[in-house]
Every structure is written in C-alpha cells, then in structure tokens.
Amino acid sequence: MLRRIRTILAAVFFVLITLLFLDFTGTLHHWLSWMAKIQFLPAVMALNMVVVVALIVLTLVFGRIYCSIICPLGVFQDILARFHRKKNKYSYSKEVRWLRYPMLVVFVIAGVAGIGSLFQLLAPYSSYGRIATMIFQPLWKMGNNLLATVAEHYESYAFYSVDTWMRSLPVFIIAAVTLVVLFVLAWRGGRTYCNTICPVGTILSFFARFSWLKIHFDEDKCKNCSLCSKNCKAACIDYKTHSVDYSRCVVCGNCIDSCKFGALKYKAGNPLPKGKVKDSVDASKRSFLLASALISTAALAQKKEKLMDGGLADIEDKVAPERQTPLAPPGSLSFQNLATRCTGCQLCVSECPNQVLRPSSDLMHLMQPTMSYEHGYCRPECTRCSEVCPAGAIKEIDQDEKTSIQIGHAVWIKKNCVVLTDEVECGNCARHCPSGAIEMVPLDENDEESPMVPAINEAACIGCGACEYVCPSRPFSAIYVEGHEVHKNI
Amino acid sequence: MEKKNISRRSFLKLFGAGSVATAATLVGCKGGNKASSQAAEEYKNQVEPPVGKMTYRENPKTKEKVSILGYGMMRLPSKVDNGDEFDQDMINKQIDYAIEHGMNYFDTSPVYCQGKSERCTGIALHRHKRSEYFVATKLSNFNRDYWAFDKAKEMYHNSLKELQVDYLDYYLLHAIGGSMEEFNGRYVDNGMMDYLLKEREAGRIRNLGFSFHGKQEVFDEVIALHDKYHWDFVQIELNYLDWDFANEISNNNVDASYLYAELQKRGIPAVIMEPLLGGRLANLPQYLASELKSHAPERSVASWAFRYAGTPEGVLCVLSGMTYMEHLKDNLLSYCPLVPLTEDEMHYLDKEIAQKIVGLENIPCNDCKYCMPCPYGIDIPAIFVHYNKCKNEGSLPMGIGDREYRKHRRQYLISLDRVVPRKRQPDHCIGCHQCEPHCPQNIRITRELHKISDMIEQLKRDPEGTGSAR
Numbered sequence: 001m002l003r004r005i006r007t008i009l010a011a012v013f014f015v016l017i018t019l020l021f022l023d024f025t026g027t028l029h030h031w032l033s034w035m036a037k038i039q040f041l042p043a044v045m046a047l048n049m050v051v052v053v054a055l056i057v058l059t060l061v062f063g064r065i066y067c068s069i070i071c072p073l074g075v076f077q078d079i080l081a082r083f084h085r086k087k088n089k090y091s092y093s094k095e096v097r098w099l100r101y102p103m104l105v106v107f108v109i110a111g112v113a114g115i116g117s118l119f120q121l122l123a124p125y126s127s128y129g130r131i132a133t134m135i136f137q138p139l140w141k142m143g144n145n146l147l148a149t150v151a152e153h154y155e156s157y158a159f160y161s162v163d164t165w166m167r168s169l170p171v172f173i174i175a176a177v178t179l180v181v182l183f184v185l186a187w188r189g190g191r192t193y194c195n196t197i198c199p200v201g202t203i204l205s206f207f208a209r210f211s212w213l214k215i216h217f218d219e220d221k222c223k224n225c226s227l228c229s230k231n232c233k234a235a236c237i238d239y240k241t242h243s244v245d246y247s248r249c250v251v252c253g254n255c256i257d258s259c260k261f262g263a264l265k266y267k268a269g270n271p272l273p274k275g276k277v278k279d280s281v282d283a284s285k286r287s288f289l290l291a292s293a294l295i296s297t298a299a300l301a302q303k304k305e306k307l308m309d310g311g312l313a314d315i316e317d318k319v320a321p322e323r324q325t326p327l328a329p330p331g332s333l334s335f336q337n338l339a340t341r342c343t344g345c346q347l348c349v350s351e352c353p354n355q356v357l358r359p360s361s362d363l364m365h366l367m368q369p370t371m372s373y374e375h376g377y378c379r380p381e382c383t384r385c386s387e388v389c390p391a392g393a394i395k396e397i398d399q400d401e402k403t404s405i406q407i408g409h410a411v412w413i414k415k416n417c418v419v420l421t422d423e424v425e426c427g428n429c430a431r432h433c434p435s436g437a438i439e440m441v442p443l444d445e446n447d448e449e450s451p452m453v454p455a456i457n458e459a460a461c462i463g464c465g466a467c468e469y470v471c472p473s474r475p476f477s478a479i480y481v482e483g484h485e486v487h488k489n490i
Numbered sequence: 491m492e493k494k495n496i497s498r499r500s501f502l503k504l505f506g507a508g509s510v511a512t513a514a515t516l517v518g519c520k521g522g523n524k525a526s527s528q529a530a531e532e533y534k535n536q537v538e539p540p541v542g543k544m545t546y547r548e549n550p551k552t553k554e555k556v557s558i559l560g561y562g563m564m565r566l567p568s569k570v571d572n573g574d575e576f577d578q579d580m581i582n583k584q585i586d587y588a589i590e591h592g593m594n595y596f597d598t599s600p601v602y603c604q605g606k607s608e609r610c611t612g613i614a615l616h617r618h619k620r621s622e623y624f625v626a627t628k629l630s631n632f633n634r635d636y637w638a639f640d641k642a643k644e645m646y647h648n649s650l651k652e653l654q655v656d657y658l659d660y661y662l663l664h665a666i667g668g669s670m671e672e673f674n675g676r677y678v679d680n681g682m683m684d685y686l687l688k689e690r691e692a693g694r695i696r697n698l699g700f701s702f703h704g705k706q707e708v709f710d711e712v713i714a715l716h717d718k719y720h721w722d723f724v725q726i727e728l729n730y731l732d733w734d735f736a737n738e739i740s741n742n743n744v745d746a747s748y749l750y751a752e753l754q755k756r757g758i759p760a761v762i763m764e765p766l767l768g769g770r771l772a773n774l775p776q777y778l779a780s781e782l783k784s785h786a787p788e789r790s791v792a793s794w795a796f797r798y799a800g801t802p803e804g805v806l807c808v809l810s811g812m813t814y815m816e817h818l819k820d821n822l823l824s825y826c827p828l829v830p831l832t833e834d835e836m837h838y839l840d841k842e843i844a845q846k847i848v849g850l851e852n853i854p855c856n857d858c859k860y861c862m863p864c865p866y867g868i869d870i871p872a873i874f875v876h877y878n879k880c881k882n883e884g885s886l887p888m889g890i891g892d893r894e895y896r897k898h899r900r901q902y903l904i905s906l907d908r909v910v911p912r913k914r915q916p917d918h919c920i921g922c923h924q925c926e927p928h929c930p931q932n933i934r935i936t937r938e939l940h941k942i943s944d945m946i947e948q949l950k951r952d953p954e955g956t957g958s959a960r
C-alpha cells in the first residue's frame with residue numbers, strides 16, 4: 001500500500017516537473033512552476049522559509065519521503081534502477097560515513113566560499129535540471145520539430161518548429177557524465193548517490209532519524225529470510241540485527257511489500273533512538289570574479305553590390321562578444337545576487353523562448369545562466385525566466401517593471417558599423433530600440449550630409465539587446481550590450 | 491536520382507495508360523467499347539493540351555509565325571533535393587514538351603536565375619533544330635560597371651555563347667523606364683546602340699526592341715526614337731489589372747492600355763510579360779476565384795488572364811515563366827487554340843474583377859526576384875508573397891476587433907517562420923534602399939518591409955489583441 005501510493009505520487013511529480021523543463025511554449029509554467037519552488041535547495045537559496053520548514057516537518061513526520069517523491073533526481077534513479085531486471089538485487093551495506101559527511105562539509109564550504117560550480121554540481125535538483133535541459137529537451141524539441149514538419153504538410157498550426165542548438169558544451173558534458181554516473185550507481189546499488197553523495201539527502205537524514213512514522217520490525221514474525229534487505233534500494237535494512245538505518249531509509253515501502261510474513265510495519269514510535277541534530281545550511285554569499293578581455297573585431301570594408309537576379313546572400317553566424325561584465329536577466333537584481341542564489345538548475349534556460357539565456361561557460365559560474373543576443377534578444381513582453389526561478393535568483397517581475405530595469409547598456413563599435421564599412425544607410429538599431437534610447441545623428445556634427453550613425457542615450461538604455469540582435473554587421477555586431485553588475489530602475 | 495524519378499514517372503504513365511486500356515477492354519467486352527474510349531478521351535482532353543492547335547501571330551517585319559505562348563526562362567525549376575541548383579533534366583523535358591506543342595518563342599536574360607538562365611536555356615534549345623525556335627535575350631547592363639562599351643559588348647557576345655547560337659532572333663534593351671539619364675548612359679552615350687544597329691544590319695540580331703517598366707515620360711521619349719532606331723517589337727506588362735489600374739497602384743507605372751495604344755499607333759508588335767503578375771492573378775482570394783470559376787467551371791483561374799493578354803491582335807507573343815509542367819499544360823490548354831475573349835468579357839475582367847483586386851491592397855510584388863539577392867540576406871519576395879497570401883486568405887491578424895486575432899496571430903507568425911528563416915525576416919532590413927531601383931513594379935520595398943516588421947513586432951508584443959502593447 002505504502003509502496004503503491006509512493007509510486008503513484010512519485011510518477012506524477014516526476015512527469016510534471018520533467019514537463020516543466022521540456023515545455024518551450026510557455027504555457028505549462030503557469031501551472032507547474034510551484035513544483036520547482038518546493039525543491040529543498042532552491043527554497044533554501046530563495047530564503048523561502050515556508051517551504052523549508054514544511055519540508056523539515058514533512059521529514060520529521062514521514063521520514064525522507066522527499067527523496068522518494070518530490071526530488072526528481074531521486075525518482076529518476078528509481079527509474080534507471082528498473083532497467084536492472086534482476087530480482088532481489090540489493091543487500092545491506094554499512095553507511096559510508098567517510099564519504100557521506102565529508103561530501104556535506106565540502107558542499108557547505110563550497111557554498112560559503114562561493115565555489116558556485118562545485119555547489120551546483122552536488123545540488124540534486126539542479127543535476128536533474130541539467131540532464132532535462134541539456135539532454136531531454138533537445139530530444140523533445142526534435143520530436144516536436146518532426147511533428148511540426150508533419151503539421152506543415154497538412155497546413156496545421158498545432159505544432160511549430162523550434163531551434164535546437166548547443167547552449168554550452170561544458171554543461172552538456174557535465175549533464176552527460178552525471179547521467180552516466182547515476183545510471184551506474186543506480187544499476188549497482190539503488191540509492192547509493194542519495195545516501196553517500198547528495199547533500200540534501202544527508203541534511204534530511206538528520207531529521208529522518210527522529211521521524212514520527214518509521215519502518216518497524218516485528219521480531220516475532222520475522223523469519224530472517226533476508227528478502228527485505230535484498231529489496232532495499234537504500235541498503236539500510238540489516239535483517240540479521242532487525243535494524244533499519246533511518247538516516248538512509250527513503251520510505252519507499254519496498255521492504256513491506258516484499259516481506260511474506262508481515263514482519264515490517266510503517267508506524268509511529270521510535271525503536272532505536274539515537275543520532276544528533278544539525279542545523280540546515282544557511283544561504284551564504286558567494287563571491288564572484290570578473291574575467292576576460294574584449295575580443296578584437298575585424299571589420300571587412302566592402303560595399304556589397306548585386307549583379308545577377310535571385311538567390312540569397314549568405315548570412316554569417318554572429319559571434320557572441322566577450323562582455324566585460326556578464327549580463328544577468330532582469331529580475332536577478334545584480335550579478336552578485338544571481339551568483340549567490342542560483343543553484344544552476346537550468347529551468348530558466350529551458351524556459352527562455354528567445355534563445356537568450358544559456359549556461360555560463362565561466363568556470364566560477366559554470367552552470368548559472370548568462371545572456372547573449374546572437375539568436376534573439378530579451379523581448380519586452382517576456383518575463384518567463386523570472387516566473388519560473390525557484391531559488392529567488394531571478395525575482396518575479398511583470399512586463400511594466402521590465403521596461404524600466406536596466407541590466408546593461410549598449411556600446412557602439414564604430415569600426416564595425418555598416419554605415420561606414422559598407423557606406424549604406426542603416427539605423428536598424430535605432431528602429432528596433434524599445435526604449436527609444438538610440439537616435440541617428442550625423443557622424444560629423446558640422447556636416448548634415450555626413451553618414452548617420454547611432455547615438456546611444458546610456459541612461460535610457462535597458463540592455464535588452466534588440467540593437468545587438470538586428471545589427472547587420474556580422475559576425476561581430478557593431479553595437480553590443482555591456483552588462484551592469486547591479487541592475488537599476490530607470 | 492533524377493533519372494530514377496523520370497523512369498518512375500514514365501512507369502506510372504505506362505501503368506496508367508495500361509490500366510486505362512485494360513479498363514477499356516474490360517468494359518468493351520460488355521459492348522460499350524466506343525463509349526468508354528470516348529470517356530477516356532474526355533478525361534485526357536481536360537488536362538492534356540492537343541498537338542498542332544497552337545495559335546500563331548505574324549511578325550509584321552519578318553513574316554515569321556510566332557506562337558502566342560512564349561516561354562519565359564526567369565522562373566526555372568530547382569532540383570527537388572537541392573534548391574540551389576536548377577533541374578536541367580526537367581528544363582529539357584519541359585522545353586521539349588513546349589516545342590512539341592507548337593511553342594517557338596523562348597525569352598531569357600543574362601541576369602535571370604542568378605545568371606544561369608541563358609546557359610540552361612541554351613543547353614535545352616541546342617537539342618533542337620535552330621529553325622524550330624526563336625530565342626530572345628536582353629542587354630541587362632544594370633550594374634554601372636557594365637555601362638562601359640567593352641563590358642556591355644562582352645555581355646552581348648556572352649549571350650550568344652551561352653545560348654550556343656550565332657544569331658539572336660529577338661534582342662531587348664532590358665527594363666527601360668527608370669530615367670532617360672539611365673537609358674542614355676546604358677545605351678546611347680557609350681555607343682552601344684550604334685553597335686547593336688550594326689549587328690541588326692549584319693543579321694546577328696533579327697529583331698531589336700526594348701522591354702519597359704516605369705515612367706510614362708521615359709516611354710514617350712524612347713518610343714519617339716522609333717523614327718531613328720525602328721523598334722521591331724516592344725515588351726510591355728499587360729494584364730487585366732494593369733490595363734487600367736497600373737498607374738493607380740503605383741504612380742511610377744503606366745497603364746497597359748496607354749502603352750498598347752502607343753505601340754498600335756506605330757504598328758509595333760507587343761510582346762507581353764507578366765500576363766499573370768507572377769502568379770498573383772492565379773492565386774486570387776477564394777471568393778474571386780469562385781466568381782471566375784462560375785463563368786467557366788472547366789477552365790482554370792489563370793486561363794482568364796492568359797486569354798485576356800492574348801486577345802488584342804497587336805500582341806505577338808505572351809510570355810509566361812512556367813516553372814512546373816502543370817503550368818505549361820494549363821497555359822497550352824488556354825492557347826491551343828486561343829479562344830479570344832469577347833469585349834464584354836474583357837471589360838468584366840479589366841473593370842469589375844480588377845477593381846476588386848485593387849481593393850485587396852496587396853503589395854504588387856510578382857516574385858520576379860530582380861531585387862535579390864539582398865546584400866543583408868533578407869528574402870524580400872518570400873516575405874511579400876507570404877503577406878499577400880495571408881491578406882487574401884483573410885487570415886491577417888487585424889488587432890482590436892478581430893475575433894480570431896489569437897488564431898490569426900499564431901498562424902501568421904508560425905507560417906512566416908516556416909517560409910522565411912528568422913535572420914532573413916523583415917526586422918533585419920536595414921533600410922539601405924539598394925533593392926529599390928531594381929524593382930520593375932517600383933515597390934517602395936524598404937517602407938513595405940518596415941511596415942511588416944512593425945506589424946510583426948506588434949503581434950509579438952500583444953498576444954491577446956487587446957491593443958495594450960507598448
């Protein structure tokens with residue numbers, strides 16, 4: 001019974017949160033973004049005390065059902081373990097203390113010291129988010145594009161094609177390696193990851209020891225058949241001593257189902273009181289670093305002229321400029337705030353419809369989101385990343401607020417501008433600026449006939465990148481957005 | 491790949507013919523042989539043009555018989571598996587079919603199809619006897635580098651080479667009408683005109699003329715040069731929309747009725763281009779298409795435009811850029827033989843129907859691709875064709891008051907993404923105006939693109955159609 005309820009709930013939670021990551025249409029997050037917000041670490045980072053306290057109370061009552069139902073990485077491991085078809089495949093093993101607690105210490109230190117990438121690497125929900133965003137979503141999109149091709153054939157608008165591109169190779173590799181490691185661990189030992197590596201599992205284990213409801217042995221009924229141990233994916237039941245390691249038990253109920261003699265019960269009480277309490281980890285500030293120098297851009301001076309009719313001119317792909325200060329999405333308040341709170345779950349990246357957000361490739365912030373404008377720009381009507389962020393790294397904003405949040409400012413690179421390189425009229429940046437911050441002015445103020453070039457009013461610019469995206473200069477835009485460390489309201 | 495296709499096609503043909511024959515025999519056994527073969531014949535007649543029924547017009551100078559339908563080589567078919575290459579096998583096949591059905595006029599230019607049209611035409615025509623066809627090409631020296639005598643002369647000789655011929659039947663000064671300064675620069679001041687007149691005397695150019703798009707004063711001045719140059723023919727745009735409304739649609743254009751009358755006055759034969767306005771007169775909104783269909787249910791919508799263009803007696807030849815076999819067959823059905831329209835029918839088209847088409851306020855783009863390639867990669871004709879299509883289907887989102895705004899918005903944005911990649915869409919038009927002098931319809935391309943770009947921006951910002959977008 002316990003097992004069945006747990007399986008159904010876990011399936012529902014898992015499917016919904018996965019859909020939240022897969023959906024690119026912007027419809028599901030209205031209904032499902034709460035699923036990300038009840039995850040433990042994001043709630044801690046968001047200082048969402050209601051959720052944190054609720055999860056601790058939940059654990060104090062039921063044990064670590066969080067790991068069995070709510071955590072997508074936990075459920076994902078159960079799914080992976082199912083590929084191993086052998087029955088009675090597990091056995092009791094001792095708690096791996098030498099790895100488990102040092103991992104937690106490393107995690108806490110990484111958090112405090114601001115080693116963001118290590119912190120995010122260990123965070124379980126973020127690990128799943130990376131796998132879902134970097135591996136599952138592209139597959140999902142390809143499936144969608146196939147349907148879109150079919151739909152186009154039938155003149156239907158039910159499906160439309162979306163771009164898939166490699167947002168970040170390092171993060172893709174991390175996600176792939178995580179997937180492989182998880183698969184191996186789940187195949188061999190069920191929840192090894194949760195009970196030796198996962199910091200959230202270890203934190204919750206401190207509370208689970210004292211939970212009100214627990215698995216109990218009825219020693220009179222037990223025939224020492226070992227089936228419970230062999231079916232315990234947490235490897236925490238020792239049938240010989242009739243003991244259960246509650247710090248590792250994820251309350252899956254498999255042991256109860258497997259026992260033929262009804263010797264195991266899930267009930268109130270505390271047969272083996274022991275253990276110690278430790279506070280949950282504070283959200284701490286993490287430092288950040290600035291890096292890198294501006295890439296020098298080479299403009300090709302050449303007026304393009306046509307000779308024949310028809311055909312399409314080649315369009316070179318744009319290259320992302322190396323920004324002195326990275327861009328953080330509106331709502332993130334500052335680069336510091338984003339760096340501090342973001343758990344690297346990639347939900348914002350998978351949500352972004354304009355292909356602006358992608359995981360940073362900066363080592364210190366490896367999996368945290370950053371923005372760039374080669375494939376699109378941060379459109380005025382879109383606030384989706386701010387609506388889904390579970391960790392408070394991107395605070396919720398509405399469309400009106402967004403129009404006045406300055407995340408950076410545009411910079412003109414004269415030698416790339418087509419007005420000068422191709423000797424043509426342009427002004428596309430000014431035409432598309434949603435803030436009206438760009439005006440075309442004569443290059444030579446004394447000569448009204450001189451070419452018109454963009455003049456940027458930095459105070460009015462919000463850094464949305466419309467100018468950078470539509471700039472015809474390729475591969476290096478002649479106008480680009482430099483980030484601001486702290487966002488301002490203008 | 492291509493061969494395979496052809497063999498499959500011929501297999502299907504055989505198979506089809508075989509099954510028809512079998513069906514005929516089977517039915518025949520029951521005693522209805524004659525009736526069933528007649529039925530099969532009727533099916534065939536509806537879609538297969540007859541051989542030997544082509545209408546011809548006489549060239550008053552050479553007395554040669556020119557088929558009323560001419561093949562325009564501006565919209566050649568691309569390969570199915572590679573849109574960047576032209577399908578020479580298909581071109582050969584279609585030209586063979588055209589000649590077999592009595593067509594003998596083929597019109598090309600050095601700039602058509604990214605400069606590949608003449609070569610493709612030459613390859614296809616060279617497989618036929620030189621006496622079986624007339625070939626027309628043009629001095630398309632638009633680029634200022636080609637205003638120089640040597641470059642222009644080289645262009646002319648290169649045409650002879652590409653077409654694999656030692657004389658040209660019809661040679662045109664290409665797209666006159668922008669300004670007299672341009673006309674003089676391209677042909678008179680550099681001595682090219684004198685050179686071409688000598689070539690005509692020498693018989694290497696059998697007929698010399700010009701094609702016209704543009705301003706009336708330029709036409710008047712150039713046609714006045716008839717006394718000096720003796721234009722053997724002139725190529726003009728004529729169709730039931732341009733007959734009376736060309737000037738209303740764009741005040742830089744001249745009504746076809748005026749142009750035709752001026753040519754008639756001087757006895758100069760007219761070659762007709764854009765009889766179908768790049769397919770626009772075949773792709774009418776459903777209610778107009780139904781209206782035409784109700785007058786002649788057995789004939790295609792396009793057939794009206796072709797019969798209209800062919801009816802005036804002073805028309806030597808009507809050009810059509812038939813990309814697909816079905817276009818070719820349909821046009822042949824209209825002209826084998828041509829049944830001229832009555833005066834009432836002519837007026838019904840150029841007054842009533844034309845008035846309704848003007849009311850659609852389409853962008854008058856005929857997808858000729860003269861504006862292309864845009865140096866900044868915009869797919870100009872695809873954007874305009876898509877816009878007109880949505881407009882004519884009534885699926886253009888209209889903002890406040892449009893009950894189906896959400897559906898139309900979604901359709902417009904998705905379908906545009908399907909036909910034009912994002913980076914070739916109108917928001918990337920920088921407004922350099924380089925395309926505009928090339929447009930024979932004098933469309934203010936930049937303005938139209940920016941209008942569409944603004945509309946798309948509005949659609950993106952306002953998903954609900956509340957007009958609330960900032």
